[in-house]
Every structure is written in structure tokens, then in C-alpha cells.
Amino acid sequence: MFRITKKTLLAPNIYLMDVYAPRIAKAAKPGQFLIVRVHEKGERIPLTICDYNVEEGTVTIVTQTVGASTNLICAKEEGDAFLDVVGPLGRPSEFVEETLDDLKSKKILFVAGGVGTAPVYPQVKWLHQQGVDVDVIIGAKSKEHIILNEQMSAIAKNVYIATDDGSLGTKGLVTTVLTDLIENKGKAYDVVVAIGPMIMMKFVSLTTKKYNIKTIVSLNTLMVDGTGMCGACRVSVGEKILFTCVDGPEFDGHLVNFDEAMRRQIMYKSAEGQKLRKQEKESDESCQCEK
Numbered sequence: 001m002f003r004i005t006k007k008t009l010l011a012p013n014i015y016l017m018d019v020y021a022p023r024i025a026k027a028a029k030p031g032q033f034l035i036v037r038v039h040e041k042g043e044r045i046p047l048t049i050c051d052y053n054v055e056e057g058t059v060t061i062v063t064q065t066v067g068a069s070t071n072l073i074c075a076k077e078e079g080d081a082f083l084d085v086v087g088p089l090g091r092p093s094e095f096v097e098e099t100l101d102d103l104k105s106k107k108i109l110f111v112a113g114g115v116g117t118a119p120v121y122p123q124v125k126w127l128h129q130q131g132v133d134v135d136v137i138i139g140a141k142s143k144e145h146i147i148l149n150e151q152m153s154a155i156a157k158n159v160y161i162a163t164d165d166g167s168l169g170t171k172g173l174v175t176t177v178l179t180d181l182i183e184n185k186g187k188a189y190d191v192v193v194a195i196g197p198m199i200m201m202k203f204v205s206l207t208t209k210k211y212n213i214k215t216i217v218s219l220n221t222l223m224v225d226g227t228g229m230c231g232a233c234r235v236s237v238g239e240k241i242l243f244t245c246v247d248g249p250e251f252d253g254h255l256v257n258f259d260e261a262m263r264r265q266i267m268y269k270s271a272e273g274q275k276l277r278k279q280e281k282e283s284d285e286s287c288q289c290e291k
């Protein structure tokens with residue numbers, strides 16, 4: 001059993017939890033995710049590993065309640081446990097493989113939207129620990145929906161905030177701040193990493209394309225098995241069809257077909273889509289492979 005050792009409310013409907021999972025904590029790298037199952041018949045829910053503490057054997061997850069399973073996860077309290085936590089899954093962020101000299105020579109900007117701030121945090125922290133300073137833009141609907149601002153400010157060179165209603169930082173979208181930094185503040189970035197709602201990642205990628213800035217996005221597609229078997233998480237990247245769970249979750253933002261990815265994200269809402277999801281789950285459950 002995977003016990004919850006800490007639970008904190010970060011913003012309306014967004015909870016941070018530390019979960020005892022020593023093997024995952026030991027193996028985790030920035031950019032990877034895990035899959036939580038609350039009970040025997042529960043869905044497998046992918047969540048980014050937002051932090052890990054090898055000494056305490058814990059991993060940190062940040063969950064936003066959007067539906068049945070995320071509600072079940074967030075209803076758990078300190079001392080409760082999840083049935084299964086599997087991970088680390090997916091490929092680590094590309095920069096983990098780069099040399100320190102290469103990393104230090106680059107100007108990197110992270111763009112975090114809403115709960116996407118949580119997956120950005122371990123990446124910024126890892127880079128900070130290697131002595132690499134990065135800038136971060138955090139965007140949300142309003143001040144109360146901005147998460148991890150203090151923690152991020154402690155490790156990033158500059159943190160810029162954008163809120164839709166102007167209750168904190170710049171009034172506008174993250175792309176408003178991004179364009180302002182490049183056009184008016186003399187910032188020249190070599191790499192932008194954008195993590196947040198699919199629509200945000202699409203528009204960040206369109207903006208950076210104009211300036212020819214390499215852009216990495218982390219896709220939060222629907223997933224069923226999380227092992228590359230069912231195809232639920234497939235995404236078109238340039239000419240290739242890739243699986244987010246095993247080939248990602250990070251991809252070149254200039255190559256991702258976001259419109260198709262967004263259509264796939266909502267397709268299970270229709271009656272036809274529900275039928276398809278049921279079929280995918282059934283074929284996943286009948287699979288005898290080890291998960």
C-alpha cells in the first residue's frame with residue numbers, strides 16, 4: 001500500500017500529496033510521471049512526479065479534481081493509502097541527458113499554466129541544483145489559482161505571473177508575458193518548456209515558432225494502460241504517430257498536432273467515445289502482460 005504522508009490544499013480543487021513510494025522516489029527523474037489506482041476497479045490515473053525525496057522515500061503529486069477518479073484521489077486524507085502507484089513512467093526530460101556546459105550556455109524559459117506549474121517545479125529544481133538559472137512564467141485564472149509561487153521564486157532566476165483577471169502580475173495570458181519579454185524586455189531564449197492546458201501549449205508553441213525558439217511541451221493526453229499497448233494516448237508529432245506514455249510525455253511543440261490532440265481529449269465525452277473507452281479498458285484488462 002502507498003500511504004499518504006502529507007496532504008495540503010494548494011488552490012481551489014488542487015491538492016498536493018506526499019506518498020510513500022521509496023522505489024519510485026529512488027528512480028524518478030524530472031519529466032516522468034506515475035499512475036495511481038485508488039481501488040481494485042479504479043481507473044489508472046497518470047500524474048506527474050512533482051518532487052521526490054529519496055531519504056524519506058516519498059514522491060509528491062499535485063492533483064486537480066476534474067472528474068470521478070481525480071475526486072477519489074483528492075478525497076484521500078493523510079494516513080490513507082492508494083492501492084497501486086506505478087512508476088516512474090515515460091521518458092525523462094531531454095535536458096537530463098545534456099552536459100552541464102551545454103545547459104549553462106542556454107537561456108531557458110518555463111511556461112506553466114494552472115496545475116501545469118506542478119510538473120514544471122521538479123524540472124526547475126533539478127536545473128537549479130545543477131547551477132542552471134532559468135526564468136518561469138506562471139499563469140492562472142486568478143491569484144487564488146496560482147500555485148507554488150513561493151517555492152518557484154526560491155529556485156528560479158525570475159518568476160513572472162499572468163492572471164486572466166489581473167489579480168496578480170500581468171493581466172492577460174502567459175503568451176502576453178512571453179511576447180513582452182521577447183519584444184520589449186530584451187530577453188532572448190534558446191529553449192522554452194511549456195506545460196499546462198493543451199490550448200495554452202498550442203499558443204505558446206505558435207508564439208515561439210515566430211521567434212524560432214525550440215519548444216518542448218509535456219502532453220496530458222488521456223491514458224488507459226500507460227504501457228504503450230492500448231493506443232489511447234497516441235499523438236501525431238510531425239510525420240510520426242507516437243504514444244505519450246512511452247515516447248513522451250515531452251515532445252517538440254512545433255511538431256505536435258494540437259488540434260487533433262484536443263479532439264482526442266474530449267472524444268470520450270460522446271456516447272460513441274464512452275463505448276470506445278470501455279472497449280479499450282476491457283482489452284486492457286484482458287491483457288495478461290505484466291503492468
Ligand SMILES: Cc1cc2nc3c(=O)[nH]c(=O)nc-3n(C[C@H](O)[C@H](O)[C@H](O)COP(=O)(O)OP(=O)(O)OC[C@H]3O[C@@H](n4cnc5c(N)ncnc54)[C@H](O)[C@@H]3O)c2cc1C
Binds near residue numbers: 045064115219266269
Ligand atoms: C503524463 C500526464 C501527466 C499528468 N499530470 C497531472 C498532474 O500532475 N496533475 C493533474 O491534476 N492532472 C494530471 N494529468 C491529467 C490527469 O491524468 C487527468 O485529469 C485525469 O486522468 C482525469 O481523470 P478523471 O477520472 O478525474 O476525469 P474524467 O472523468 O476522465 O474527465 C473529467 C473531465 O476532465 C477532462 N480530462 C480528462 N482527462 C484529461 C486530461 N488528461 N487533460 C485534460 N483534461 C482531461 C475530460 O475531458 C472531462 O471533461 C496528467 C495526465 C498525463 C497524461
Ligand code: FES
Binds near residue numbers: 245
Ligand atoms: S496509455 Fe499509452 S498506449 Fe495506452
